[in-house]
Amino acid sequence: MIEFRDVTKKYPDGTVAVDELNLTVEAGTITVFVGPSGCGKTTSLRMVNRMIDPSAGEVLIDGEDVRKSDPALLRRGIGYVIQQAGLFPHRTVLDNVATVPLLSGWTKAKARTRAAELLETVGLPAEMGKRFPAQLSGGQQQRVGVARALAADPPILLMDEPFSAVDPVVREGLQDELLRLQGELDKTIVFVTHDIDEAVRLGEKVAVFRQGGVLAQYDAPAEILARPADDFVSDFVGRDRGYRGLSFVDNEGLPIGQVDTVLVGGAHSPSQQWTLVLVDGDKPRGWLAPGSTVDGEWTTADALAGGSLYTRGTPLRGALDAALSSPAGLGVVVDDAGAYAGVVTAEEVLKVIESRRETAE
Amino acid sequence: MIFSNMIDWLTNGANWQGPEGIPTRVGEHVYYAVLAVLVASAVAVPLGLFVGHTGRGAVFVVAISNALRALPTLGLVTLFVLLLGLGDWPVLIGLIILAVPPILSGTYAGVQDVDRGVIDAARGMGMTGWQRLWKVEVPNALPLLIGGVRSAVLQVVATVAVAAFVGLGGLGRILLSGQKTYKFEVMLGAAVLIALLAVVLDQIIAAIQRLVVPKGLTVAAKAAAPTRGGK
Ligand SMILES: Nc1ncnc2c1ncn2[C@@H]1O[C@H](COP(=O)(O)OP(=O)(O)O)[C@@H](O)[C@H]1O
Ligand SMILES: [Mg+2]
Numbered sequence: 001m002i003e004f005r006d007v008t009k010k011y012p013d014g015t016v017a018v019d020e021l022n023l024t025v026e027a028g029t030i031t032v033f034v035g036p037s038g039c040g041k042t043t044s045l046r047m048v049n050r051m052i053d054p055s056a057g058e059v060l061i062d063g064e065d066v067r068k069s070d071p072a073l074l075r076r077g078i079g080y081v082i083q084q085a086g087l088f089p090h091r092t093v094l095d096n097v098a099t100v101p102l103l104s105g106w107t108k109a110k111a112r113t114r115a116a117e118l119l120e121t122v123g124l125p126a127e128m129g130k131r132f133p134a135q136l137s138g139g140q141q142q143r144v145g146v147a148r149a150l151a152a153d154p155p156i157l158l159m160d161e162p163f164s165a166v167d168p169v170v171r172e173g174l175q176d177e178l179l180r181l182q183g184e185l186d187k188t189i190v191f192v193t194h195d196i197d198e199a200v201r202l203g204e205k206v207a208v209f210r211q212g213g214v215l216a217q218y219d220a221p222a223e224i225l226a227r228p229a230d231d232f233v234s235d236f237v238g239r240d241r242g243y244r245g246l247s248f249v250d251n252e253g254l255p256i257g258q259v260d261t262v263l264v265g266g267a268h269s270p271s272q273q274w275t276l277v278l279v280d281g282d283k284p285r286g287w288l289a290p291g292s293t294v295d296g297e298w299t300t301a302d303a304l305a306g307g308s309l310y311t312r313g314t315p316l317r318g319a320l321d322a323a324l325s326s327p328a329g330l331g332v333v334v335d336d337a338g339a340y341a342g343v344v345t346a347e348e349v350l351k352v353i354e355s356r357r358e359t360a361e
Numbered sequence: 362m363i364f365s366n367m368i369d370w371l372t373n374g375a376n377w378q379g380p381e382g383i384p385t386r387v388g389e390h391v392y393y394a395v396l397a398v399l400v401a402s403a404v405a406v407p408l409g410l411f412v413g414h415t416g417r418g419a420v421f422v423v424a425i426s427n428a429l430r431a432l433p434t435l436g437l438v439t440l441f442v443l444l445l446g447l448g449d450w451p452v453l454i455g456l457i458i459l460a461v462p463p464i465l466s467g468t469y470a471g472v473q474d475v476d477r478g479v480i481d482a483a484r485g486m487g488m489t490g491w492q493r494l495w496k497v498e499v500p501n502a503l504p505l506l507i508g509g510v511r512s513a514v515l516q517v518v519a520t521v522a523v524a525a526f527v528g529l530g531g532l533g534r535i536l537l538s539g540q541k542t543y544k545f546e547v548m549l550g551a552a553v554l555i556a557l558l559a560v561v562l563d564q565i566i567a568a569i570q571r572l573v574v575p576k577g578l579t580v581a582a583k584a585a586a587p588t589r590g591g592k
Contacts, residue, residue: 088479
């Protein structure tokens with residue numbers, strides 16, 4: 001558990017970066033600090049591992065004021081990941097990951113064995129350990145940065161915009177990976193971002209900061225989207241917050257229908273209905289429009305591209321998006337293995353939302 | 362004609378013997394140059410590391426490097442001889458002062474150039490100041506640091522030659538005697554030897570550089586090269 005008690009940070013030039021922050025980060029959760037640039041997120045984060053000391057107030061880890069600890073020793077017990085990854089260019093990937101264990105006096109062999117395990121944990125092949133940081137993509141460097149932070153198995157992980165510099169597709173992969181890792185490792189993670197989508201996606205609790213280092217709202221993400229504390233938060237979470245809020249609405253009561261399906265290349269007689277094209281036996285891959293004919297050797301190229309897929313049992317946002325993005329107006333539902341499981345319509349999703357509203361009232 | 366005379370001079374065994382022979386002069390030249398660069402490094406490297414690591418005194422480093430660089434080489438050496446009298450040490454002090462700026466600014470720039478994210482990560486992982494210096498800043502500063510030593514060597518080798526004017530040994534003596542006796546082939550031969558010496562010393566340091574600069578940095582420099590060329 002990390003507690004900020006009346007923490008203020010005023011820089012020598014008079015800038016108040018953090019203003020009387022009071023906040024408790026629960027152990028074993030991901031807590032996200034989010035807000036526009038310059039609102040004191042980084043400063044707040046860095047007061048936890050004493051990269052910065054507060055001007056007033058105190059930061060406690062498990063009830064102990066961090067200022068009682070030697071900074072170097074304190075930091076070896078806290079994982080630290082930054083935006084530029086900050087990998088040591090002169091060391092191999094493996095030795096980068098082994099840094100903290102080596103600082104803590106492990107033998108070289110033991111530290112390297114541990115480092116190799118961690119590469120696997122963050123989804124990198126063991127051979128990559130021999131490479132140098134300059135030979136890695138941005139996304140791979142960030143994975144190494146995470147592995148390096150985890151090397152000494154610290155209970156706390158501080159992450160400052162770790163995924164902001166990679167492209168959106170890679171970023172999403174890294175976010176999924178972090179959630180998966182957290183499922184296994186159960187760390188206390190403080191994650192800084194300026195991206196509200198990322199905050200809502202990763203955070204069990206989200207702290208929204210505003211200019212001047214003031215905490216505007218500290219709540220579960222669904223709560224922040226549904227009930228912003230003030231105009232600033234409401235502006236910051238943006239216009240799509242109603243739609244984003246569906247990320248937190250479960251799918252209970254959502255009816256799943258069925259459509260005709262055809263295996264790619266298989267015999268198809270023109271039908272008055274939309275027909276879903278499957279590949280590899282049961283994987284959805286596009287649509288045949290009503291009345292369309294395909295003969296002879298046909299491939300997925302002859303079908304219309306499909307929309308996004310909705311994994312059964314996940315929140316309604318994915319269901320609505322699948323329906324809206326499908327050329328047939330039918331969102332394709334898949335099971336965890338990606339196999340066709342049925343279809344949903346936007347209308348049915350909206351009905352579920354409406355009925356929830358009624359029961360809530 | 363002058364070239365064939367020069368070849369004759371260079372290949373004449375008599376010129377390769379005795380206290381005024383080529384090997385002796387080359388030995389002196391190397392001795393003075395290496396001594397000056399070593400002493401200069403002993404001063405400039407720790408100072409550059411300190412300033413780069415702490416960020417304190419950066420203005421001083423830049424100012425002093427520029428000021429020293431602006432001094433005329435021979436003027437400086439002559440000044441010390443006038444102040445301290447004839448002898449090796451006054452000249453050597455002048456040479457050391459000449460060698461300091463490139464090594465100092467190379468070392469400082471090397472440390473200063475280390476990516477801020479890398480320094481931040483080093484601190485954040487719990488390295489002490491000394492660990493950060495030895496494990497991160499020094500290895501990453503090596504290319505620029507050694508680059509500074511290389512230009513110091515070139516400068517000092519050239520200046521040792523000129524310092525024959527004020528009595529220092531080395532290949533400059535041969536140059537000078539050639540001038541006095543109007544033997545231009547001797548002057549040319551000495552000049553060629555000085556240039557050759559500079560190249561050989563530079564290549565030796567280049568070889569050392571390849572040995573000590575971490576492989577990761579060479580790889581990074583290669584990876585960065587295409588973008589730099591593209592600008
Ligand atoms: N070392 C510093 N000296 C003076 N002002 C600083 C310093 N570091 C940050 N600031 C200022 O403090 C405020 C908060 O900065 P920061 O915590 O980095 O914000 P964020 O991470 O939310 O973008 C900003 O106005 C920034 O300019
Ligand atoms: Mg920041």
